[in-house]
Amino acid sequence: MQEPTLLLLTALADAPRHGYALIQEIAAISDGRVKMRTGTLYGALDRLLGQGLIEVAAEEVVDGRARRSYALTDAGRGALAAEAGRLRAVATEAERRLTKIRSMLPGKAGSQGRPAAGGGLS
Amino acid sequence: MQEPTLLLLTALADAPRHGYALIQEIAAISDGRVKMRTGTLYGALDRLLGQGLIEVAAEEVVDGRARRSYALTDAGRGALAAEAGRLRAVATEAERRLTKIRSMLPGKAGSQGRPAAGGGLS
DNA sequence: CGGGATGTGCCGGTTGACGATATATGTAGA
DNA sequence: TCTACATATATCGTCAACCGGCACATCCCG
Numbered sequence: 001m002q003e004p005t006l007l008l009l010t011a012l013a014d015a016p017r018h019g020y021a022l023i024q025e026i027a028a029i030s031d032g033r034v035k036m037r038t039g040t041l042y043g044a045l046d047r048l049l050g051q052g053l054i055e056v057a058a059e060e061v062v063d064g065r066a067r068r069s070y071a072l073t074d075a076g077r078g079a080l081a082a083e084a085g086r087l088r089a090v091a092t093e094a095e096r097r098l099t100k101i102r103s104m105l106p107g108k109a110g111s112q113g114r115p116a117a118g119g120g121l122s
Numbered sequence: 123m124q125e126p127t128l129l130l131l132t133a134l135a136d137a138p139r140h141g142y143a144l145i146q147e148i149a150a151i152s153d154g155r156v157k158m159r160t161g162t163l164y165g166a167l168d169r170l171l172g173q174g175l176i177e178v179a180a181e182e183v184v185d186g187r188a189r190r191s192y193a194l195t196d197a198g199r200g201a202l203a204a205e206a207g208r209l210r211a212v213a214t215e216a217e218r219r220l221t222k223i224r225s226m227l228p229g230k231a232g233s234q235g236r237p238a239a240g241g242g243l244s
Numbered sequence: 245c246g247g248g249a250t251g252t253g254c255c256g257g258t259t260g261a262c263g264a265t266a267t268a269t270g271t272a273g274a
Numbered sequence: 275t276c277t278a279c280a281t282a283t284a285t286c287g288t289c290a291a292c293c294g295g296c297a298c299a300t301c302c303c304g
Contacts, residue, residue, distance in 0.1 A: 166260080
């Protein structure tokens with residue numbers, strides 16, 4: 001799962017939303033850094049519908065415009081929770097390693113350079 | 123940046139490593155869930171070399187086998203730190219939203235359903 | 245009447261991940 | 275000895291996903 005997809009599921013995590021609202025919500029979540037295009041959005045929406053991670057929550061007409069709302073399914077909630085946990089673990093591990101190397105003085109770091117790789121993440 | 127690439131940079135974050143060691147390190151980091159193939163590895167390595175995020179740290183011959191070690195550049199460290207921070211923020215936000223919806227009792231959750239989306243992430 | 249916001253949808257290009265495959269040496273077991 | 279496996283690097287073609295761009299339609303404001 002890539003970041004746009006993660007952002008999309010995150011934007012749906014607390015309430016059902018329709019496509020255009022998702023674009024704005026994702027911009028808000030990412031502090032304006034990610035401006036998802038409609039090509040990405042509707043492609044991902046179709047894919048996630050096919051995977052059963054989201055479902056169509058409502059199809060209404062507001063001011064003459066069709067508006068289709070999407071919601072997370074239980075599978076989608078599970079997938080999002082698993083993905084978020086995994087990514088946060090990797091991110092934490094990356095930050096831990098970056099911090100560690102900064103705390104080591106330059107020159108002859110041999111013995112402490114490679115701390116037992118296994119089991120680091122739970 | 124996708125997850126395999128993130129894992130690759132993470133595996134290089136505390137010490138230089140050569141290709142085959144990276145595959146094992148990534149398996150360890152991900153608790154055995156990610157078994158990176160050589161196709162993915164060397165493709166990503168070439169790409170990251172081109173982007174200046176990693177560099178060749180050593181080229182030696184051990185037991186008749188060529189062994190090329192890679193290390194993170196300063197740019198690579200910066201990119202990894204930025205990426206890890208961003209992903210952790212999104213993951214945390216996803217978990218916050220998932221938790222929130224679970225804490226709400228069914229029926230008439232209208233007023234608290236949509237808390238000002240902006241600024242949530244710093 | 246024009247432009248911008250709202251709203252959904254498709255198409256083609258590019259990138260990156262992946263499985264398969266090739267090559268080569270050292271080590272352990274049948 | 276011969277075979278299989280771990281170590282080690284590298285290339286190829288395919289496929290999924292993201293992305294920019296475009297098209298279409300309605301509403302509001304100037």
